[in-house]
Amino acid sequence: MLELLTGTGLAVAAGLNAYVPMLVLGLAGRFLDFVQLPAAWSWLENEWVLLILGVLLVIEIVADKIPAVDSINDWIQSIIRPAAGGIVFGTGASTQTAAVTDPAAFFESSAWVPVVTGVVIALVVHGAKMFVRPAANALTAGAAAPVLSTGEDIGAVMLSLFAILIPILVVVAIIGLVVLVFSIFRRLRRQRRSVAPA
Secondary structure, eight states: OHHHHHHHHHHHHHHHOSHHHHHHHHHHHHHOTTOOOOGGGGGGGOHHHHHHHHHHHHHHHHHTTSTTHHHHHHHHHHHHHHHHHHHHHHHHTTOOOOTTTOHHHHHHSSTHHHHHHHHHHHHHHHHHHHHHHHHHHHHHTTTHHHHHHHHHHHHHHHHHHHHHHOTTHHHHHHHHHHHHHHHHHHHHHHHHHHHSOO
């Protein structure tokens, strides 16, 4: 059960920012004794992988704060975030997969199920983000981009840490995230109605 919460928290975080949960998971596997990544995913602990993830994270953080660039970034991330969600769910759920070494064995076994689950979770979160962000930017003349992006980054970090350290808090965090998205969506609809010509 806790493995499922860990995987879910990491996949939701990947839907917000692909690189945060991968970097947190890789650093935890490398430096925390109580985090043991499955053998097929141990490459996340490699120092070169961690460096590349760090550089990509900085690029993502900057690009996601700039209006219009953030929408282009979201389209590019439509492949990356779900893929990251599959990786971190598969890793966080402690699945021993042959994803890296033997793709045929991976699909013949049921090891692909956690990876696909993570892809779907991250894709749903990413889709919600792609839906809300352009509307918020249009209504605020781009002022919402850095605010929403910063909130998403903080949410991704918190979800990743909860998933690894206190998985039960993932449930609370996801409920809070859903409530927040619905409240933002309702506020944007109200603003759109008030701005629309009579």
